[in-house]
Amino acid sequence: MSQYQDDNEFEDWGPSKSQLKRDAEALQKMGEEIVSLSHSELEKIPLDEELAEAVELGRKLKPKKDESFRRHLQFIGRLMRSRDIEPIAEALSIIKNRHSTVNARLHRLEQWRERLITEGDSALNELMSQFHELDRQKLRQLIRNANKERELNKPPVAYREMYQYLRGEIEDLL
Numbered sequence: 001m002s003q004y005q006d007d008n009e010f011e012d013w014g015p016s017k018s019q020l021k022r023d024a025e026a027l028q029k030m031g032e033e034i035v036s037l038s039h040s041e042l043e044k045i046p047l048d049e050e051l052a053e054a055v056e057l058g059r060k061l062k063p064k065k066d067e068s069f070r071r072h073l074q075f076i077g078r079l080m081r082s083r084d085i086e087p088i089a090e091a092l093s094i095i096k097n098r099h100s101t102v103n104a105r106l107h108r109l110e111q112w113r114e115r116l117i118t119e120g121d122s123a124l125n126e127l128m129s130q131f132h133e134l135d136r137q138k139l140r141q142l143i144r145n146a147n148k149e150r151e152l153n154k155p156p157v158a159y160r161e162m163y164q165y166l167r168g169e170i171e172d173l174l
Contacts, residue, residue, distance in 0.1 A: 024077055027085065031076035033092060035059055045091045051079050109166050116162065117146050131170045138165065 015023075034045060035058040047055060054076050061069045080088070115123040120143065128136055142165065145158030 024074075024081070027080045028073050028077035030085070030089065030092065031055070031058070031073050031080060034088070035062070035073070035076070037095065041095050044095060046087045048083070051076070051083065054079055105171055106167075109163060109171060112166060113159070113163050116143050117150075117159070131173060134169055 034042070034047075034055055037045070042055070054072070058069070058072050058076060061072050112123075112127060116127065116139065124136070124139060124143070127139075128134060139162070142158050142162040146156070146162060148154075149156055149158055
């Protein structure tokens with residue numbers, strides 16, 4: 001008769017040593033992400049006093065090739081093991097997604113600008129049908145000037161001005 005007859009006995013052993021290491025590395029990686037945030041982003045992360053002090057010290061040790069920085073990240077990971085990290089992970093996720101959302105908006109603005117220059121009135125009519133508040137005359141003038149700049153190999157002043165105009169008027173609507 002085997003010592004481990006009952007399968008329920010294995011469930012009482014808890015997570016494996018490998019799983020504990022993976023969890024510790026994930027917390028250490030999350031700590032590194034928190035340390036690399038800007039001050040304004042860091043204020044949005046719910047940290048208790050001890051963890052906030054550790055993160056601030058980590059920001060001072062920042063050279064990533066330094067052994068002290070690596071050990072400090074392990075310390076931050078160890079501190080996080082004894083805390084509820086769900087609110088921290090949620091706030092970090094919001095910050096990450098906000099960056100990708102902003103980048104996607106700016107990319108769409110650049111696509112509109114390029115379409116306006118290459119396609120002309122057809123793209124302008126499509127843009128005006130979606131965003132009625134835009135000034136058609138101003139856009140036509142910017143398109144004309146941008147095309148002239150390209151033909152004459154001049155600096156892209158109107159090209160940049162068109163982007164700024166679109167960004168100011170419709171960025172929040174995209």
